[in-house]
Amino acid sequence: MSNPVRSRLALATASLLGAGMAQAGDGSWQIDSSILYYGEQDRVTAVEPVVNARKDLGDEEALNLKLVVDSLTGASHNGAPVRNYAQTFSGPSGSSEYTVPAGEVPLDDSFHDTRGSVSVNWDKPLENRLWKRSLGFNVSSEYDFFSLGVNGALTRDFNKRNTSLTVGLGYEADTIKPVGGVPVPLSEMGEDEPAQSADESRDVTDLLVGITQVINRSTVMQFNYNLSTSSGYHNDPYKIVAVDGERDEYWYESRPDARTKHAFYWETKHALSSGDIIDGSYRFMTDDWGVSSHTVDLRYRWMLGNDWYVEPHARWYTQSEADFYVESLPAPPKPGMDASADYRLGALTDTTFGAKVGKQLGEGSEVSARLESFQQSGDSEAADLSAIIFEVGYSFKW
Amino acid sequence: MTPAQGLCNTRGHRVVAGVASMSAGPFRVQRERDCCRGSFPAMASPCEVLVAGEDLALAERVTARVCDEALRIERKFSRYRDDNVVARINGAQGAPVETDEETDRLLGFADTLHDMSGGRFDITSGVLRGAWRFDGSDRVPTRAQVDALLPLMGWQRVERSPGRLRLPAGMELDFGGIGKEYAVDRCLRLADELAGVPVLVNFGGDLACNGGRFPGASAREWQVGVESPDGGVARLLGLRAGAMATSGDARRFLLKDGKRYPHILDARTGWPVMDAPRSVTVFAASCVEAGSLATLAMLHGAGAGAFLEGQGVRFWLAPSAGG
Numbered sequence: 085m086s087n088p089v090r091s092r093l094a095l096a097t098a099s100l101l102g103a104g105m106a107q108a109g110d111g112s113w114q115i116d117s118s119i120l121y122y123g124e125q126d127r128v129t130a131v132e133p134v135v136n137a138r139k140d141l142g143d144e145e146a147l148n149l150k151l152v153v154d155s156l157t158g159a160s161h162n163g164a165p166v167r168n169y170a171q172t173f174s175g176p177s178g179s180s181e182y183t184v185p186a187g188e189v190p191l192d193d194s195f196h197d198t199r200g201s202v203s204v205n206w207d208k209p210l211e212n213r214l215w216k217r218s219l220g221f222n223v224s225s226e227y228d229f230f231s232l233g234v235n236g237a238l239t240r241d242f243n244k245r246n247t248s249l250t251v252g253l254g255y256e257a258d259t260i261k262p263v264g265g266v267p268v269p270l271s272e273m274g275e276d277e278p279a280q281s282a283d284e285s286r287d288v289t290d291l292l293v294g295i296t297q298v299i300n301r302s303t304v305m306q307f308n309y310n311l312s313t314s315s316g317y318h319n320d321p322y323k324i325v326a327v328d329g330e331r332d333e334y335w336y337e338s339r340p341d342a343r344t345k346h347a348f349y350w351e352t353k354h355a356l357s358s359g360d361i362i363d364g365s366y367r368f369m370t371d372d373w374g375v376s377s378h379t380v381d382l383r384y385r386w387m388l389g390n391d392w393y394v395e396p397h398a399r400w401y402t403q404s405e406a407d408f409y410v411e412s413l414p415a416p417p418k419p420g421m422d423a424s425a426d427y428r429l430g431a432l433t434d435t436t437f438g439a440k441v442g443k444q445l446g447e448g449s450e451v452s453a454r455l456e457s458f459q460q461s462g463d464s465e466a467a468d469l470s471a472i473i474f475e476v477g478y479s480f481k482w
Numbered sequence: 483m484t485p486a487q488g489l490c491n492t493r494g495h496r497v498v499a500g501v502a503s504m505s506a507g508p509f510r511v512q513r514e515r516d517c518c519r520g521s522f523p524a525m526a527s528p529c530e531v532l533v534a535g536e537d538l539a540l541a542e543r544v545t546a547r548v549c550d551e552a553l554r555i556e557r558k559f560s561r562y563r564d565d566n567v568v569a570r571i572n573g574a575q576g577a578p579v580e581t582d583e584e585t586d587r588l589l590g591f592a593d594t595l596h597d598m599s600g601g602r603f604d605i606t607s608g609v610l611r612g613a614w615r616f617d618g619s620d621r622v623p624t625r626a627q628v629d630a631l632l633p634l635m636g637w638q639r640v641e642r643s644p645g646r647l648r649l650p651a652g653m654e655l656d657f658g659g660i661g662k663e664y665a666v667d668r669c670l671r672l673a674d675e676l677a678g679v680p681v682l683v684n685f686g687g688d689l690a691c692n693g694g695r696f697p698g699a700s701a702r703e704w705q706v707g708v709e710s711p712d713g714g715v716a717r718l719l720g721l722r723a724g725a726m727a728t729s730g731d732a733r734r735f736l737l738k739d740g741k742r743y744p745h746i747l748d749a750r751t752g753w754p755v756m757d758a759p760r761s762v763t764v765f766a767a768s769c770v771e772a773g774s775l776a777t778l779a780m781l782h783g784a785g786a787g788a789f790l791e792g793q794g795v796r797f798w799l800a801p802s803a804g805g
Contacts, residue, residue, distance in 0.1 A: 089775075089778070089792075089793055090771075090775075092598060093598070096594040096595075100587050100590070100664065101667050101668070101768060112583065244540050245678075246539070301542045301543055301546055481582075
C-alpha cells in the first residue's frame, strides 16, 4: 500500500482492532483471588488462600496458573472408637503419648500441616479452531506428602459449536513419607516394630470423557464420565483400628493396594430472562472398595440490580461404607485382611447450606463473600461434625 | 442516520423473542429466506446481524454475543452515562484519570485521526453542541457564541500517557465519531468466531461482513442498499467481505439566507465545512477505516471526491445541495 493516508490508517486500525480476524488478547491477566476459612467445631481449622491467574493469549489460546496454600491446624480423629473409659495412645513417631478421656472422640491434636500446590495449564486451539488441546502440569507438596501430575485433553466442537466433546488423560505420582516412617499395616501400635519403609508411593491414572451441549441460548448441559485407577500405598499412616477386648489394642490400618473409581456427572445451567441463573448438578461415584456416593448441588444466582447478586447454595452428599470399614475389630486382625476405621470410608451424609453475596465492579472485576454451614453425620460418633465455611473473593484485571 | 441497510430476502417465518445473557438487553431474531436476522437497538441506531443460512439457534447465539458487545461498548464509551470512563474523564475537573488498555487504543486512534486531518477532527469538539443544533432550522449561532467555546477544545491540550489521561477542566471527550465503527468491527470479529458462516453486522448503516462461503450450493454475496440523501435506496451493491461507512446526514443541517450549513464541523474554527458533500459512503477493509476515510473526505469539503479518488477506494458521494 503506497498511499500514505491509507497505509497510516491501516496501521492505526490494526493497533486499534488487533491484527487479523483472530481476536487478540488484551494483554492483561485475569486474577481471581480468594481466602477460605474452614472451621470444624473442636477439630480442624483450615485457612486456604488461592490465586488463579489467567492470561488470554489471543485466538482462544490461554495460559492458566494456580497457586493454593493450605494451612491446617487442630485435631483429627485417629481411628479409635469412643470408649466409656480413658484411652492412651502413642504419637505418630512413637515418642509422645496422649490420653483421651472417657466418652470423647479420640483426636490426635498434633495435627498441623501446610500444603502448597501449583498448577499450570495451557490451552491452544488447533486447525480451524474446532479442535482445542490442553496441557497441564501440577505439583503439590506438604511435609509428609509430595505429588507430581501431568494431564492433557483434546476438545472437539461439533454441530456448529453447540456440542463439545472432551477426552482427557491424567497421570499423578504421589510419594508418602510419614513422620517416623511407614508403619507396617496391621501391626500393633506402640510396639517397637521397625517401620516398613521410609516412604511409599502411589500412581493415579485418570480418564475423562465429557460432553457439553448447548440446549438453547439460555441452557447448557454437561455430562462427564471419569475413570480413575490408582495403585500403590493407599493407607493413612496415622490411622489406627481398635481391637475390642479387656485391654484395648490398636493396630495400624490396612487398605487394598489398588482402587478403581467410576464417576458420572451431570450439570445444567439455565439463565432466566431476568438474568438470574440456576445451576444444578448431580454426581454418582462407585468404586471397587464398595463405596458409592451421590452428590446433589444446587445454586441460584439472584441478580439484585446495580451489579449485586445473592447466590443461595445447597449441597447434599451421601456415601455408603467401604467393604473393609469397621468402627473397631472384635478380634485381632488376620494377616492379609484389610481394615480401616477412618470415618471418611464409613457411611456418611453431609449437608451444606449457605449463600454468597457478590458485586460486579466492571469487566472481569468482582468482590464476593460466602458463608456456609456444613453438617456431617455417619455410623460412628467420630463422623459427626459441623463446620463453618467463610470465603472472601476478589477478581480483577491486571 | 440510516443510509444503508443489509438486505436478504425478507419473507419472515418465525419470530423469536430473546433476552441476551446477564448483561445485555433484549433483541429479536427472525428467520428469513436465505439468512437469519437479529436486531436490537443500541448506540441510538437500529442494529442488525445477518447470519447466512437458516440456523435460527446459531443466529440467536451470534446475535446475543453481538448485542452483548455492542451494549458493552455503548455503556463504556457513551457520553450520556455517568458511570463510565468517559464520565470519569469529563468529570475529573482537570485531575488525571486512569484509563484502561481499550480506552488507550481508542484514544491513540483519535490522536492519529486528529493528526491526519490537520486538527479538523478532534474528539474534544463535542462542546460545540452548545452552539450548533442541526435541527433544520435557521438558528445559526453568532461568531461570538462559537468563539466562546473554542478555548474548551483542542486535543493538543490533552496530556496522555499509557494508562493515564488528563483533560483540562471544562473540556469534554466524545467518542461518538469513532465508537460505532469500532463496535461494528469488534462485533463482526466475535460473530465470525462463533458463526463459521458469512455474517453481516450493520449498526445504523455502518456495516462490515466477514466473507466466506454461503451455505448451500449457490455462491452469493450480501446485497447492500445505499440510501440516497433524499430517502429511498439509491443503489444496490454486492458486498462479500469488507466494510462500509457513511459520513454526513442529509437530515441534519441549518438553512439560513439560502445557505445550507451541514453538520460537519471543522474543529479548528468551530464552523461547518460549507462545501462538503451531503454524505460520503466509503468501502474499506474494516468499518473503522471506512468511517475514517469518509470523515476525512468530508473535512476536505469540495475536495472530498478528489481526496477519495486519491485513496483508490470504492466510494459513493451525494453532492452538496448547493453544488
